Amino acid sequence: MDSFLASCWYNAATMRSLLRILLVFLLLGSEVQAEAQGIIVRQAMVYDDASIAASSVGKIPAGVSVTLFKRNGGWQEIYSEERSIIGWVRSYQVRAGEYNNSLVNSEQEDDRGFLSGLAAFSRKASGFFTQDSGVTSSGTATIGVRGLSEVEINSAEADFEELKKMDGYASNGKRMKRFTRAGELKAYKVPYISGAKK
Amino acid sequence: MSVYSLRAILIPCLWFAVLMAPVVNAFDLSDLKKQFEESSEEFSESLKTLDQVRGTVSTDDEVEIGANITSGLLGAAPLVADENLQRYVNDVGFWVAAQSKRAQLPWRFGVIQSDGINAFAAPGGYVVITLGLYQLLENEAQLAGVLAHEISHVVRKHHLKALQETMQREIWSDLTVTVVDDKKERKAMRMLISSGLQLYTTGLDRKYEYEADLRAVVLAARAGYDPYAFLDVLTTIDSINPNAAELTVMMNTHPPTADRLDTLARKMDGRLDSYAPGVDNAGRFRQVAAVP
Numbered sequence: 482m483d484s485f486l487a488s489c490w491y492n493a494a495t496m497r498s499l500l501r502i503l504l505v506f507l508l509l510g511s512e513v514q515a516e517a518q519g520i521i522v523r524q525a526m527v528y529d530d531a532s533i534a535a536s537s538v539g540k541i542p543a544g545v546s547v548t549l550f551k552r553n554g555g556w557q558e559i560y561s562e563e564r565s566i567i568g569w570v571r572s573y574q575v576r577a578g579e580y581n582n583s584l585v586n587s588e589q590e591d592d593r594g595f596l597s598g599l600a601a602f603s604r605k606a607s608g609f610f611t612q613d614s615g616v617t618s619s620g621t622a623t624i625g626v627r628g629l630s631e632v633e634i635n636s637a638e639a640d641f642e643e644l645k646k647m648d649g650y651a652s653n654g655k656r657m658k659r660f661t662r663a664g665e666l667k668a669y670k671v672p673y674i675s676g677a678k679k
Numbered sequence: 680m681s682v683y684s685l686r687a688i689l690i691p692c693l694w695f696a697v698l699m700a701p702v703v704n705a706f707d708l709s710d711l712k713k714q715f716e717e718s719s720e721e722f723s724e725s726l727k728t729l730d731q732v733r734g735t736v737s738t739d740d741e742v743e744i745g746a747n748i749t750s751g752l753l754g755a756a757p758l759v760a761d762e763n764l765q766r767y768v769n770d771v772g773f774w775v776a777a778q779s780k781r782a783q784l785p786w787r788f789g790v791i792q793s794d795g796i797n798a799f800a801a802p803g804g805y806v807v808i809t810l811g812l813y814q815l816l817e818n819e820a821q822l823a824g825v826l827a828h829e830i831s832h833v834v835r836k837h838h839l840k841a842l843q844e845t846m847q848r849e850i851w852s853d854l855t856v857t858v859v860d861d862k863k864e865r866k867a868m869r870m871l872i873s874s875g876l877q878l879y880t881t882g883l884d885r886k887y888e889y890e891a892d893l894r895a896v897v898l899a900a901r902a903g904y905d906p907y908a909f910l911d912v913l914t915t916i917d918s919i920n921p922n923a924a925e926l927t928v929m930m931n932t933h934p935p936t937a938d939r940l941d942t943l944a945r946k947m948d949g950r951l952d953s954y955a956p957g958v959d960n961a962g963r964f965r966q967v968a969a970v971p
Binding site (some may be wrong): 631669674 | 680746747749750751752753754755756757758762765766769770771772773777778785786787788789791795797805819872873876877880881893894896897898900901902903905906907910911913914915918927932937940941944946947949950951954955958960963
């Protein structure tokens with residue numbers, strides 16, 4: 482009897498510690514998931530804050546894998562294990578997703594290394610492109626793309642029925658009010674940029 | 680009335696408005712000065728446009744020309760049969776276009792059934808985006824950026840100018856002046872559709888593309904969206920193999936995407952950073968995008 486009780490107590494204690502370990506794993510798991518992986522797609526200056534006024538902490542060339550943290554406006558916080566740099570880069574200098582080497586190898590026409598591999602990965606993963614992409618080395622043929630090859634555009638017959646449909650979907654002032662309210666959108670006064678340096 | 684006499688009348692009027700406004704409304708003078716500077720900038724842009732187009736095309740004509748070219752494009756690829764999606768894209772586009780100086784145009788937006796990654800604009804307020812490009816987007820701010828680029832082509836009359844340059848003068852006048860001869864008008868319209876469609880495969884002057892990029896981020900910021908979302912779209916496109924068939928038409932008609940990104944980032948020069956925390960409405964975008 483004693484040994485039975487002892488084994489029950491032992492089992493309950495084991496279960497409790499197992500649950501505790503499981504809980505820690507779950508928490509850690511979600512923590513890991515929150516940090517997405519990314520890749521630097523254009524040479525990036527890394528700053529210690531999300532501003533060009535902040536001091537620079539280094540430079541990372543294109544192709545380096547990074548861990549992505551917060552995004553703040555046009556800035557992305559990153560960590561590069563390879564370069565031992567943590568800081569902020571411009572959001573367009575980094576792209577979410579991982580470099581998949583096998584996909585690059587499968588793209589014979591690829592002359593841009595990891596970028597095309599990444600693209601092939603994201604396109605295949607997305608499942609948007611269900612048809613053969615018809616990749617060409619000359620970049621002039623568009624065989625395999627459903628609708629809108631150069632030939633199709635140039636030889637199209639006008640379709641006024643579709644145009645009428647398009648007219649029917651148009652928005653108006655009333656819809657705009659509802660749409661902006663629901664999306665919490667507000668208009669700002671922003672002057673056009675001339676392109677000249679400040 | 681010539682452009683110069685128009686300028687001579689309107690500039691004193693604007694100054695009069697600036698001087699009188701503090702009396703009529705108790706506005707802050709510095710605000711008014713800013714408003715005047717902004718309206719002067721818009722005004723001189725309008726004059727430039729007027730100079731270039733020489734008033735030969737009325738807005739009604741422009742809309743009709745755009746409608747015909749768009750019907751040709753829709754003949755090549757029809758609209759995606761999804762009313763929710765079409766209405767949503769129209770809502771986003773209409774709101775962005777409302778931030779431009781041509782808010783009054785009858786703006787029409789559509790998503791067409793094509794795997795190609797591209798977007799098109801036609802005179803008079805017609806904007807079309809392919810399903811292939813739409814499905815690359817991640818949120819409403821990115822959609823707004825793409826539409827803002829096309830809206831900018833319409834606002835600046837880029838296609839209209841290109842058509843005027845390429846089409847024969849007499850055909851052009853048959854289109855814009857009421858023609859008694861129906862047959863002649865039909866022939867001119869057919870030629871116009873053909874030239875308009877050809878423009879989609881040969882492309883505009885590349886400087887117009889850079890201009891539309893720079894205006895797109897400003898329009899997006901005006902509409903309350905994160906202007907950097909448009910750069911994210913370009914980054915996505917730049918990461919796709921440029922030889923992919925889906926990109927052929929876009930690559931043949933636009934400057935290299937990396938150049939567009941570099942130029943845009945350089946010209947923005949941090950000016951729009953304070954608008955970067957703008958809305959992206961990823962939630963409602965995903966709801967609609969999940970439909971097709």
